[in-house]
Amino acid sequence: YNGDVEERHVDGRVDYFYAETQTKHTTLPDGRNLLEFADGQKEFRFPDGSLEIRLPDGSRRRIERDGWSEIVLANGT
Numbered sequence: 001y002n003g004d005v006e007e008r009h010v011d012g013r014v015d016y017f018y019a020e021t022q023t024k025h026t027t028l029p030d031g032r033n034l035l036e037f038a039d040g041q042k043e044f045r046f047p048d049g050s051l052e053i054r055l056p057d058g059s060r061r062r063i064e065r066d067g068w069s070e071i072v073l074a075n076g077t
Contacts, residue, residue: 003019012029022038031047040056049065058074 005015005017005019007015009015014027016025016027017023018025024034024036026034026036028034033043033045035043035045037043042054044052044054046052051063052060053063054060055074060072062070
């Protein structure tokens with residue numbers, strides 16, 4: 001009714017597309033989650049609680065469960 005679409009695959013992967021925000025959420029059988037946003041940003045969420053964010057410009061940020069964080073800019077610094 002709201003345009004959202006869920007797809008379940010034989011390998012255990014589940015894709016859910018949120019129509020209003022144009023966001024795709026993929027749940028993988030090993031517990032990882034991938035969110036892909038309309039602006040090109042991707043978030044990888046891991047079962048241990050860590051997170052990696054990748055921006056369209058090529059920069060990325062990794063956040064560990066203990067709060068440690070690393071940012072790598074598109075130019076590699």
